């Protein structure tokens with residue numbers, strides 16, 4: 188957050204701010220729509236409820252199965268459970284850390300209704316292959332693009348390929364409104380259903396007639412004025428994430444124990460700088476920590492988390508990535524010198 192966001196909040200409050208979702212929220216949606224080129228954008232309170240709403244809008248619930256990768260932020264899979272459906276966890280493709288499409292096909296059953304495709308850290312497959320798989324089995328595609336705002340496939344924004352796409356504006360994301368999420372679709376009927384579900388299921392705010400079961404997942408104009416300012420900064424941040432990734436890559440790609448995941452910086456704006464550390468990950472974390480450098484291990488694979496102890500099967504790729512993965516300092520505000528300093532500390536560690 189900078190001066191611009193602070194000033195926007197002050198101006199909004201001075202202007203008699205409405206606070207809850209109103210004109211500024213619609214303006215924020217318009218800005219997102221222009222950036223990602225989706226016909227319809229609905230902003231909601233976070234990127235978890237957006238996924239639940241996407242599932243509900245597609246009438247996915249009890250008795251239905253949804254394919255989801257075993258390596259993702261747990262909200263992807265939790266959303267399926269919260270919608271009443273069964274997540275079918277599938278191993279990942281180690282080349283991009285996204286869903287293994289062959290394994291996904293093997294996991295499809297007559298109960299499968301959708302694929303939740305997570306473009307982890309802004310990477311994806313050829314999205315035509317994802318769409319072709321879904322089409323072959325008559326499945327919906329929900330894109331969890333929470334980590335992919337600013338990333339594309341073939342120049343088209345991730346999140347705009349599926350029936351519904353979803354992003355998050357939580358605090359660590361490329362731009363933030365504190366909490367927040369958005370749904371994208373090109374289908375006007377789905378857009379209408381999303382609008383109903385996010386507002387208690389009612390077609391008109393303030394009129395207590397309810398067409399469907401819904402949440403209160405509404406945004407606030409107070410956040411929207413921040414989001415509008417953040418959107419102005421998005422192109423710069425997308426570019427900066429790419430520059431920072433390149434500095435890390437150029438400096439560290441020949442360090443024996445580190446593996447960089449194939450990243451096409453023309454399309455991918457890496458949200459976090461992610462590397463696999465083949466040996467001594469815990470020691471590296473301590474070494475960095477002692478020198479004031481934060482880092483964070485990757486998500487544990489979902490099937491290892493207590494609420495998913497019922498899941499059967501082997502997920503070797505997801506397990507390996509979870510055990511080796513490390514996120515390095517990634518803020519857009521890191522200077523080149525700071526990134527180079529971090530790289531040199533990492534090099535020192537492996538020299539010793």
Ligand SMILES: Cc1ncc(COP(=O)(O)O)c(C=O)c1O
Pocket residue numbers: 233234235236259260262263305331333334354355356357366367368
């Ligand atoms: C892939 C993915 N899906 C969903 C979410 C949930 O978004 P939120 O934190 O806005 O609920 C996140 C958050 O980090 C995420 O990374």
